[in-house]
Each structure stands twice: as C-alpha cells, then as structure tokens.
Amino acid sequence: MPTATFLHLPAEKRERFTTAALDEFAVHDYRTASVSRIARAAGIAKGSVYQYFDGKQDLYLHLVTLAAERKFGFIDGSLPADASGFFTRFRLTVFHGARFDFTHPKLAGLLYNATYEPTGPETRAVSAQLKAASQRYIRGLVDAGIRAGDLRADLDVDFAVFALYQLSVSLRDYMSERFDFSFADAVRHGGGSPVPEDDLMAVLDAFVDVLERGMALRSAA
Amino acid sequence: MPTATFLHLPAEKRERFTTAALDEFAVHDYRTASVSRIARAAGIAKGSVYQYFDGKQDLYLHLVTLAAERKFGFIDGSLPADASGFFTRFRLTVFHGARFDFTHPKLAGLLYNATYEPTGPETRAVSAQLKAASQRYIRGLVDAGIRAGDLRADLDVDFAVFALYQLSVSLRDYMSERFDFSFADAVRHGGGSPVPEDDLMAVLDAFVDVLERGMALRSAA
Amino acid sequence: MPTATFLHLPAEKRERFTTAALDEFAVHDYRTASVSRIARAAGIAKGSVYQYFDGKQDLYLHLVTLAAERKFGFIDGSLPADASGFFTRFRLTVFHGARFDFTHPKLAGLLYNATYEPTGPETRAVSAQLKAASQRYIRGLVDAGIRAGDLRADLDVDFAVFALYQLSVSLRDYMSERFDFSFADAVRHGGGSPVPEDDLMAVLDAFVDVLERGMALRSAA
Amino acid sequence: MPTATFLHLPAEKRERFTTAALDEFAVHDYRTASVSRIARAAGIAKGSVYQYFDGKQDLYLHLVTLAAERKFGFIDGSLPADASGFFTRFRLTVFHGARFDFTHPKLAGLLYNATYEPTGPETRAVSAQLKAASQRYIRGLVDAGIRAGDLRADLDVDFAVFALYQLSVSLRDYMSERFDFSFADAVRHGGGSPVPEDDLMAVLDAFVDVLERGMALRSAA
DNA sequence: GATGAATGAGAATTCATTCAT
C-alpha cells in the first residue's frame, strides 16, 4: 500500500512517479524491472521510492491493483445496463477490454505481464489474485448465461470459464499479430493508431461465432 | 547452436550436461536460471559452458529446440497413421501432448516456461519461434479438417488456429488446477502419479465438445 | 545536550519523547537504534528530534547521562548512611545496583549497551565517560576501605578498582545465565519475575567471598 | 567456511585478503565493517569476496575462528608442559595471552570485538561459541586446581570461572589505560612499543595476588 | 580443450540529516 507520504504528494509529482513506475513494469517483468530506473525516470531520489512504498513488491502490488481497477471500471462503465444475452454481453466485455488495451497500453501491458509473471514468491499472490478476479467475473457471466437459457445446461462450466478466460487474455497476442500492432511500441512511444473498431468487431465476431456455434460443420445436426 | 566442441564430446558427458541444463531451465525461468548452477550440476568448469555454447541465450535456444523436437516427435509417433476426422485427430494430439507432459515433466516444463516468457530481448525470438512452430502444426490440422469437410468452410481459420493453440498450451494450467497436480513438484521430485488417462479423456471430451458444438443452446436451430 | 526548545517543552511531551528514546536504545545498540522509530513512537515529526537535540549522538549522550544519574541516585538512596565496612557496603552497592537493573530494565539495558559499545567515534566518548564515573565511585569505596582498615594496605588499588568495576558490570551476564533471566525480554515485554532477593544475595555472597578471602586454599597460612 | 577457490589462491593474494579483512574487523564491529572496504583494501573486485566466502557472515566466522585458534595455539605453545600449581599456571596463561595481544593486535582486536559484539542474529552464534570455548578452558584449570588442592574446595566454581573469564578478557582495557597503550593505534599503524614484560608481570602479580589472597586485611583470620 | 578466478555493473534497500513550508 502507498504510504501517507505518497498520498499527500502534489498530484503532479505523484503522477510523474506513477507514470514512471507503470512505464517500467509495462515493459519489464517483476524481476527485470528496476527501482533505480523508476526513480531516475521520475526525477526523484532512489530513497524516495521507499518513502512512498514499502519496497518493490509493495509498489508492484499497488500498480497491479490500480491497473485492474481501472480496466474493470472501464469495462463496467462501458457496458449497457440492460444485459442482452450471454454472447452479446461477452462480446461487449471483450470489446471494451480490447479498447482499454489499445487506449491504455501501459496499464494493459502491466496486467498482461502480471498474468504471465513467472511465479516467484514475490509475485505469486498478486498473479493468483488477478487471475481469480478475472475468472470470477467470467464465471458470473456464464452462470447467468445458463440460467437465462443462452448456454447449454450440460456445459462443463469449469472448462468453459477456463477457455473464455484464456482466450480473452491472450486475445491481445492475436490482435497484435493479426493487425501488426505492437503493444510494446505503444507503451514506449505512445504510438500506433489502434485497430479500427470495425476490424476489432470483425475479430470478435469470429470469436463469438466459434463460441456460439462451435467449429464443426453442422453435419447431421 | 552448439559448437563443434560440444558435438565431439563423449556422449556421456554431453548428456550429463544436457540433463543438468534441462533440470535448470525446467525449474527456473530464463533470468533466474543460473549458468553456474548448470556447470556445477554437470560437474564441469563454468568456462566450458562457453566452449560448448555461445552463451546463456544460445544454450537456451538449443534446449528449447531440443524439447520441442522431442515433444513433436512423441506426438507424431503416437498418432495412428490413418486420420479419422479432425476432432478425433485433434483430441489425440492434445491427449498425447498431455501424456508427454506427464511423462517428461522437465522437457514439458521448459517448453511451458519458454511459451510464457515473451519479455526481454534474450527470449523473445525463441518464444516466437516456438509459438510459430506450434501454430503451423495446428494450421495443418485445421486446413485438412476443412478440406475433409469436418470443419465449417466459413470458419475464420486464423482465429481458430489461435484458439486451438492457446487452449492446448494452457490446458496444462487447467489440468494442474482441476486435478491438483503440481508439475513443479513432478519436475523436482520426479513425482506424483499422473492424472489417470480416463480423467484426462473426460477433460478432452469437454474440450472437444465445446469446440465441436459451441456453447450455445441449440436454440431454434 | 538538549536544546532550550526541548527543556521548554510541556512535561508530558518531553517525557513521551524520553520514554520513546529510552525504549529504542534499551533494545538496540547505537548503530541499530533508529531516529525515525523514536520519532514515530513519540508521535512527533522526525525533524523535531533535531530541534531538541543536535543529532543522534547528542541524544545518546543525554540518555546515557540520564540513566547513569538515575542508577547512581537509586543506589545512593538505598544505601544506609552509616557505612559498615567495605565488604558490606560494596555488597549492598552491587545488590541495589542489581535491584535497579531488575526494576528498571530499560535504563539498565541502555547502560549495559553503552558500556560495551566502545567501537566507533560516536560512542567512544560516552562509553569512556560512563566507565570513568563508575570507576570513580568504586575508587572512593576502595580508598575508604583502606583507610578504615578493611582492605589490605598493600593492595594494588588501580587493579582492585578495575576488577570490582568489571565484575560488577558483567554480573548482569552472570545472573542472566545462572538464573535464566532474559533482560532483553524484560525490556520488551516488561516481564519476567526478577530473581528472588535471596538467590541474588547468595550470588553476592559468593562474589564477596572471593573478593574477601581469595580463591586459594588457606594453605599453610 | 572459505570456498575451495580461496584455499587454492596463491598464498600472497590469500594473505593480502586476510590481512585486509582482519584490518577491517579489528577496527569495526560486525555491522560497521564493510565488505566493500575490505575488497578495496585487498585490491580485488567486490565480487571476488563472494567467490571466497559465502558472504559477510561466513567471512566473519572464518576470521574469528582463525584468530581464536591462533591465540589458543600461541598460549598452549608457550606454556611449559609441567604444570606447577593453579595460580602459576593461570598467571602464565594470562601472561602469554597478553603477549599475544600485544604482538598480534589485529587478531586480538577482532577477538575482543567479537566478545563484546552486540548480539544480532548474524553474530550471536559466533560470540556464544567464543565465550563458551574460553570458559571451558578456564573451567578446566579451575577443576584441576581444586583437585590439586590449590583452590578452596568450597569455592563457587561457576562464579569463579565467570570472574576469571571476565577479568582475563577485560584485562586488555586495564592494560591499555594503565600503560597508555592504544590497541587501536597498534592495529592501524602497526605501532607502539608493547608494554615491557616486567611491567606486564607486575600487573599480573597484582591480579593473582587478589585472586589468591583476596582483598581483605587478614583481619581476624 | 578445460579450467576456474576475476570482473564490475547492477540490483534492492537503509537512514541520519536537512530545509522549505
């Protein structure tokens, strides 16, 4: 948790620091990220970092929490209140998640890194928490989908949740390759025009299409 | 690539080294893996590592390549020659892949680590190569499946390949959680009885079921 | 020396600070003691410490002086005015010194630490001063003892003073081991029943016995 | 324990390092001693220290062990084989111990520091071990003295051992003051002519005199 | 071809002290 010192900081400075820290963790994993580099980039003394946070681990926890809250908040805020079926709702969730990734490449990069963080003792808890939260969210959608009759009642819910989670998370890789969009560059140079929403929707159509109908030729259905 | 020196080594020594290196990278990610530990475990001088390989990165590339060849070879060798439809063939591929993971936990651990190690200039190329090879393999299956009429002709092939790849790779996580099987322990202590093949098949049924039929209630189809 | 600022402080605040500082130096040696922790425990700003004292070193000097005064005062106040022979008087001195240690573990801990902290320019002076004061006190006893005919006139006074001083100071270690009494715990948890006065007296008897009669078999004396 | 690397070092270099390390620990206590300073003084890279020893703690353990062995060896080698009574033997032990201190000020300084080391987790074991060894040695002398009829049979052995130990160890302080000999300077500048052996003996006479006969006027003995 | 000692830049972290507010 940030210290009181950090919270009392002038907004400008606090944000300069946060930006520097996000820049670092968006590009490097936990081990590779350097507190010294963050301090240098933020233009503060190395010791100050330890006035703001309990240490590297604490700073990391804060940033991941922050990013997760922002992303979940962004998605929630973008979803229409009236749900309209599982597939529509899921597509929108992924769609706004992807929009968030394009428009907040640093936060998204951090979350992506956190998800695939090699599990050392320092990061295990954070990664696990992050995964659990995402899967809980998806499980809620799936349960509702079954209740509403949108999904097959005989679905293996555990596997479905797992599949939806994995595909959602790694969709970033897919988009990156398909649209030749480098999230790494976006983080570093603020850059690259995001994928047009139409193209994005087309991908999501393919996604939902497979989810909905499966891949098989409707053989003897 | 291994140097000529390494290739001319007495087989026993070469294998002692390879084993030690695999042991190390199976348990640690690239950064955490230690060249010194490998040398010590192999009973050779640290300097020798640099006579055999160009450096840590080069050694890593060699090991990942080796592991990938072994896994692909294992799967190919286990598949019946006569294909019998896309879903059956795919299920068998994943099934034998999982069997490989259970019976070769070190090689599998290394491949898993390599897959999720996209950060850092040292590993990016290797990860990308590994991913490309896997996806090429899957794409072959999908293309054949469409030609054979097992898969819908209007399928978004790129997305399908991506989805199959991601789910196959991360199936390891799913099994680990579902069956409470720790691959890390298996690597370290050779241990743990692998998931019974029946249970494994049950998971693959759920997997293929979703792929084949999708998740939607066959509403008014 | 405390600044005027410190002396003009409301008594309550001044004492809160003193208590916090004693707590810290009773448990930690000079290097390990932390100004920040003291400020936090006293509920004042870190900067205030430097308004009250010239720095860590100055604060340390003040505390040691304070503790020494308290201990000497305690002993003096407990001794009967009419002296009754060197050994009785010395035994009482040590006895009340030990009682002070048991009942004022923090002050005693601080003094003990200060005594054995001769390393480093910051503490050397304070240690020397403390040692000098103690030895001066003992020298007074010895001189009087000789004059009164309680001690041998041919005694090497310098050595005698040194020996009495060292043994008195380190008696704490002896008692701690002999009675399994942890002064460290007493400081931290206020706790532990002190050694019963009878047992304490028995130790002092052995002490004085050696001092008085020596260790030799009264051979053919 | 030193690593094999350290033991295989050319004698000159090994000694340069050992000297530098002793210089450091003879003047500073454990906390204050700096590995960086040792490396600089020895003219080697900081990292090399960690090739030679497991870390600061390990280096410290090695040095203390070394110094203790040297001092005990020196004393043992200097004592005549035929014991001649407790007090003679004890006086000789202390005498040669003091000679060692004057002629090996660094080793002696290190041992002195180790004895009074503030007990943090890193040094506790070493200090305790050192004290235990010394006291065991003294207890042996005392036990033999009683058996031989040199010491009173009703002596409180525990206290006697404690007293002899404390006085022996702190004799260094006494000599330092009495003869105005700065061990610190001796360590730093190799300097100062040691106290003449006659003067040293005179002090030991006073010491043994008090031990043997006690301090009391043989009043009504 | 093998060795293994040496390197040195870089990591995280601590803390007494200062000084603008």
Add this chain to the structure above:
DNA sequence: AATGAATGAATTCTCATTCAT
C-alpha cells in the same frame, strides 16, 4: 516551533562473461 518529504551515499550481494594458465 513543528513538520515531514527529499536526499544520496552507503550497504550487501548476484552473475554472465572473459581470459590467462
């Protein structure tokens, strides 16, 4: 008079790589 954020030099320790033997 009080505050408390900022400092920055100092600490221990790591490890891939090199190179003289």
